[in-house]
Amino acid sequence: MVKQAIIPLAGLGTRMLPLSKALPKELWPIGSRSILEKILDECFDAGITQVILVISKKKEIIKKYFSKNKSLENTIKRKSEISQTLANLNKMSKKIKFVYQDKPKGLGDAVLCAEKLIKSKYFLLILPDDIIDGYNCSKELILLHKKKKSSVLALRQIKKKEIQRYGIVGFENTKHLKINKMIEKPTIKSAPSKFAIIGRYLLSRSIFNLLKNQKRGKLGEIQITDAMNSMLKRENFYGCKFKGKYLDCGTIKGYIKSFIEINK
Numbered sequence: 001m002v003k004q005a006i007i008p009l010a011g012l013g014t015r016m017l018p019l020s021k022a023l024p025k026e027l028w029p030i031g032s033r034s035i036l037e038k039i040l041d042e043c044f045d046a047g048i049t050q051v052i053l054v055i056s057k058k059k060e061i062i063k064k065y066f067s068k069n070k071s072l073e074n075t076i077k078r079k080s081e082i083s084q085t086l087a088n089l090n091k092m093s094k095k096i097k098f099v100y101q102d103k104p105k106g107l108g109d110a111v112l113c114a115e116k117l118i119k120s121k122y123f124l125l126i127l128p129d130d131i132i133d134g135y136n137c138s139k140e141l142i143l144l145h146k147k148k149k150s151s152v153l154a155l156r157q158i159k160k161k162e163i164q165r166y167g168i169v170g171f172e173n174t175k176h177l178k179i180n181k182m183i184e185k186p187t188i189k190s191a192p193s194k195f196a197i198i199g200r201y202l203l204s205r206s207i208f209n210l211l212k213n214q215k216r217g218k219l220g221e222i223q224i225t226d227a228m229n230s231m232l233k234r235e236n237f238y239g240c241k242f243k244g245k246y247l248d249c250g251t252i253k254g255y256i257k258s259f260i261e262i263n264k
């Protein structure tokens with residue numbers, strides 16, 4: 001059973017500067033709540049019972065956002081609608097644990113920081129920059145995992161010019177999306193397909209041992225794609241062409257487009 005999820009939040013958010021300097025992009029609004037709460041809704045709706053948020057000392061404000069504020073709650077207690085939103089946040093907080101990443105050494109390193117808290121063989125990994133709207137992608141991944149008994153990744157066919165921004169997969173079997181290769185940010189020429197890994201992964205915990213020995217890759221960071229590629233020698237990976245609409249909240253332009261789309 002997949003009951004735990006890791007959400008890494010310790011990155012620098014350089015593409016959103018200077019706006020992300022004081023307020024991490026994960027706490028920006030996407031309607032009346034934050035992007036992170038929308039992602040947490042997806043997790044809990046998919047049956048996840050515990051979420052591990054990987055933060056850094058510079059992003060403690062995320063912890064503060066989820067901590068109980070008694071004096072605020074007492075002040076507004078008569079305004080029932082508002083106190084309900086705070087009560088919902090408190091409910092969510094009970095299912096959240098925080099771990100710290102010392103330095104932003106890459107997504108792979110951030111995932112490794114949560115190792116001690118992961119109890120079962122498989123877990124979800126969710127990147128909050130990627131919103132998948134209108135369909136619960138985490139639920140889709142869990143269903144496919146139950147069928148295949150293996151790790152699964154959310155995939156999206158992208159344009160040629162976008163290839164160098166993503167982890168790209170190649171297939172042993174295109175019909176069943178059995179993956180046989182993964183390359184982080186390849187050149188257009190070396191890309192094994194136009195299918196990119198989008199921010200939803202359902203992974204076996206054997207990834208942790210590989211991450212411990214993983215050398216820095218593209219951008220000088222410890223890349224999870226490199227560790228997953230090594231894992232392919234021993235374990236199966238399947239792709240999932242998810243049904244929902246993909247919204248990229250990792251850039252200012254993408255964030256504005258996502259906000260408009262979600263608030264239509």
Ligand code: UTP
Nearest residue numbers: 008009010011012013014015104105106107110
């Ligand atoms: P990105 O590679 O998109 O980096 O990380 P970023 O910091 O969010 O944004 P840019 O590229 O500088 O604008 C993907 C996810 O992994 C987390 C990020 O917080 C984001 O959720 N991450 C990345 C970490 O937690 N630690 C890292 O060292 C790197």
